[in-house]
Amino acid sequence: MRAAPEEGASRRVLVVWCADWPVAAALAEAGLPRHLPAAVFGGRGGGNLLQASNSAAREFGLRRGMRRRDAQARCPELLVMTADDARDTRAFEEVLTALERLRPGVLPLRPGLVALRSPERYYGGEPEAGAAIAECVVSLGVWDVRVGIADELFTAEQAARHAPLQETYAISAGSSAEFLRGLPVSVLDDPDSPEVVSLLQRLGLTTLGDLADLPGTDVRARFGRQADWVRRVIHGEGRRPVAGRTPPPDLAGEVGFEPPLVSAETVCFSARQTAERFVAQLGQRQLVCTEVRVEVETESSVGVASERRWLHPRWFGAADLIDRLHWQLVGVSSGSATGAVGDIRSAVTRVRFVPEVVVPESVHADGLWGGTDARVERGIARVQGMLGHEAVVAPTLQGGRSPADRQAYIAWGDRPTGLRERGLPWPGSIPPPAPARVFAQPLAASVVDVSGHVVMVLPRGGVSAEPARFRPRPGDPWQPVAAWAGPWPVAEQWWEPGGGRQIARFQLVGVDGRAWLCLFETDHWATEAAYD
Amino acid sequence: MGREITTHEALAGLVQLRAGGTYAVDGLTLAMALLAGPSKAGEWCAVIGADDFGVEAAAELGIVLERTILVPDPQESWLEATAALVDVATLVVVRPTGRVSERVAEKLAARLRTRGSALVALCDRGISWPRAEALVTTGGPQWSGLGQGFGHLRARRLEIEVRRGAAPPRRRSVWFPGPDGALRPAQGSGRPYADPIEAREAG
Numbered sequence: 144m145r146a147a148p149e150e151g152a153s154r155r156v157l158v159v160w161c162a163d164w165p166v167a168a169a170l171a172e173a174g175l176p177r178h179l180p181a182a183v184f185g186g187r188g189g190g191n192l193l194q195a196s197n198s199a200a201r202e203f204g205l206r207r208g209m210r211r212r213d214a215q216a217r218c219p220e221l222l223v224m225t226a227d228d229a230r231d232t233r234a235f236e237e238v239l240t241a242l243e244r245l246r247p248g249v250l251p252l253r254p255g256l257v258a259l260r261s262p263e264r265y266y267g268g269e270p271e272a273g274a275a276i277a278e279c280v281v282s283l284g285v286w287d288v289r290v291g292i293a294d295e296l297f298t299a300e301q302a303a304r305h306a307p308l309q310e311t312y313a314i315s316a317g318s319s320a321e322f323l324r325g326l327p328v329s330v331l332d333d334p335d336s337p338e339v340v341s342l343l344q345r346l347g348l349t350t351l352g353d354l355a356d357l358p359g360t361d362v363r364a365r366f367g368r369q370a371d372w373v374r375r376v377i378h379g380e381g382r383r384p385v386a387g388r389t390p391p392p393d394l395a396g397e398v399g400f401e402p403p404l405v406s407a408e409t410v411c412f413s414a415r416q417t418a419e420r421f422v423a424q425l426g427q428r429q430l431v432c433t434e435v436r437v438e439v440e441t442e443s444s445v446g447v448a449s450e451r452r453w454l455h456p457r458w459f460g461a462a463d464l465i466d467r468l469h470w471q472l473v474g475v476s477s478g479s480a481t482g483a484v485g486d487i488r489s490a491v492t493r494v495r496f497v498p499e500v501v502v503p504e505s506v507h508a509d510g511l512w513g514g515t516d517a518r519v520e521r522g523i524a525r526v527q528g529m530l531g532h533e534a535v536v537a538p539t540l541q542g543g544r545s546p547a548d549r550q551a552y553i554a555w556g557d558r559p560t561g562l563r564e565r566g567l568p569w570p571g572s573i574p575p576p577a578p579a580r581v582f583a584q585p586l587a588a589s590v591v592d593v594s595g596h597v598v599m600v601l602p603r604g605g606v607s608a609e610p611a612r613f614r615p616r617p618g619d620p621w622q623p624v625a626a627w628a629g630p631w632p633v634a635e636q637w638w639e640p641g642g643g644r645q646i647a648r649f650q651l652v653g654v655d656g657r658a659w660l661c662l663f664e665t666d667h668w669a670t671e672a673a674y675d
Numbered sequence: 676m677g678r679e680i681t682t683h684e685a686l687a688g689l690v691q692l693r694a695g696g697t698y699a700v701d702g703l704t705l706a707m708a709l710l711a712g713p714s715k716a717g718e719w720c721a722v723i724g725a726d727d728f729g730v731e732a733a734a735e736l737g738i739v740l741e742r743t744i745l746v747p748d749p750q751e752s753w754l755e756a757t758a759a760l761v762d763v764a765t766l767v768v769v770r771p772t773g774r775v776s777e778r779v780a781e782k783l784a785a786r787l788r789t790r791g792s793a794l795v796a797l798c799d800r801g802i803s804w805p806r807a808e809a810l811v812t813t814g815g816p817q818w819s820g821l822g823q824g825f826g827h828l829r830a831r832r833l834e835i836e837v838r839r840g841a842a843p844p845r846r847r848s849v850w851f852p853g854p855d856g857a858l859r860p861a862q863g864s865g866r867p868y869a870d871p872i873e874a875r876e877a878g
Contacts, residue, residue, distance in 0.1 A: 518762075518763060519719055519744075519763045522762050522764075523744060523760075523763065526756050526760060529756065529759070530746070530752055530756060534747075534748065535744060535745070536745045536747060537741075538728065538730040538733065538740050538743055539730065539740065540731060540740070546729060546731065549730075549731050550729070550731060551730075555744065574827050575735065575855065575856055576735060576828065576830070576853070576854065576855070576856040577731035577732040577735055577856060578729050578731075578732060579704040579707060579732040579852075580703050580728075581727055581729040582727050583726050583747075609823065626818065626822055627823065628821050628822065628824060628825055628826050628827050628828075650827060650828050652821055652828075656815065656817060657816060658818050658828055658831075672729065673727075674818075674831070674852075675702050675704050
């Protein structure tokens, strides 16, 4: 079994393949069980092409490249998920870290596929090494893992694809060519040159063996580098050493308190040095942190009592970190939508800063004549210290139907996430000019006809009577309607949160010349905005 | 009086913002009109206490949102927040939530003078600002575009009046907002924007 190490030659290569990784990662992140049929869609054509599916989905006949509606027609209960390379990579990092613990120097090929130098000597044989590695990956909850061992990377990857579930398939030394010759040319499937496989098949070259018998220079000229590379592998020239990655440095900074500290001010003061060290060690690597997770452990908590991610519009300096820690400790941001802040009710024993996103310094370097005004940032931080992080906001535009939906207040320093696209048509939105005053909460209004009855919107879109008098706000005096327009019905989509309402909007101008945007819903009136 | 702060061109000759000055206005639209000038000229602006600030209308008026700091609900600390933001913003709009004493106004004015900023007091909730440089009010709004059950609001003709001490008030008619949300002086009594009511009556 074991290859006698030739002089200067590389050793055996072991490839770990986690099948259907995009689906597995998406299911794991959504917290869904893996036996459900699921598929990941993405790619061209509006992201509606099937990119990966799990075995449960394949039983329904789903295949790569299928359109979403076809896939859903075959399998109505299919879990549809969107492709996200970042999520796949993030989830795979856990597998890489676990493997690195067994065998340093792993070479990630892409999410779901990783190569390492086979540790067969340590485990006393290739099947044993494969079993140990498969067990390690399965213990992380990754069920569908297969291991292949061979002389070269390409052969090992193909061997892994031939291995049964959680098993190892080893190609003994020197017999790569024999194994590869029997494989169909479709294993050359390369996203960069999708036409190669089809071309080979049309030429009548169905196996890699057929390809290998062609002259080398012709293969390279006609079918590209990958085919040439495979041809050379079959001819025994394809060995190359697996160069492992350097494990990423641990950049987190933490500080423990003994005895535990009670006051937020004391904690912040004591964490200052850690924050400075955190920023400095990133700086030594020419990195800056733009997103940080602050974890706080307390005396009474098991594990982390409070954790929250903070974003910075530029990057975190030591003072910024301390500010965020302080806001988190005093709980000014509790109840915010941006992140769960735990309850801190006992003395703090430990504070940890974990960098979530780091970028090279040069990306954020200030221009020669200054970037964002640091003076402004400091002034704003002072108000935030006084009133809380969420009290100072940056006004932002987004898409939506009502005036209140078309704007967003983003806490100063946070980066906007999840804003609605403004370029979409948004049927039912009010034509410009936009109202100058938009009430955060609609105010109760009253609109009546000549005889004093509340004006109603009929199911087919008309009004029960022309509005004659109205009162835009509870305390205001009644006044006659000078001009009005409406109803503009909006059928809010039932699948949108809080949707399914049948509402109609009106513009009303009183005899005093002031204009209001009012809303009729079911049986009552409200004022949404004023053209003050 | 301090240096001139860029003011919207439609207000030229009517009101000129100056560093250290306090200007009382009677509505949020007017406050936005005063914000638009310095904001377009690249200055930082802050708005305190306006929880009903219509962002889209502000953008249509030319206010640069990236350099606008909003404190929608400062609660009781409106004065402290104002004092802190006067340090960083060239124009600060504040809607006081409580009575403003002479002494507070005087202190804030001193701070404005040292920082070279101007203050716009939004006095639309029955609270007046003592010692304002000028009082800017609006009157006689006339909306066009809306009929009895048809059309939609298009533009508004508005009279802006500026009172400055004992001097006779200055007045000007403006289109504010115009159909694109902008602010323009109105010439004569003409209606530059198509009015469906008139169109319908004529046809």
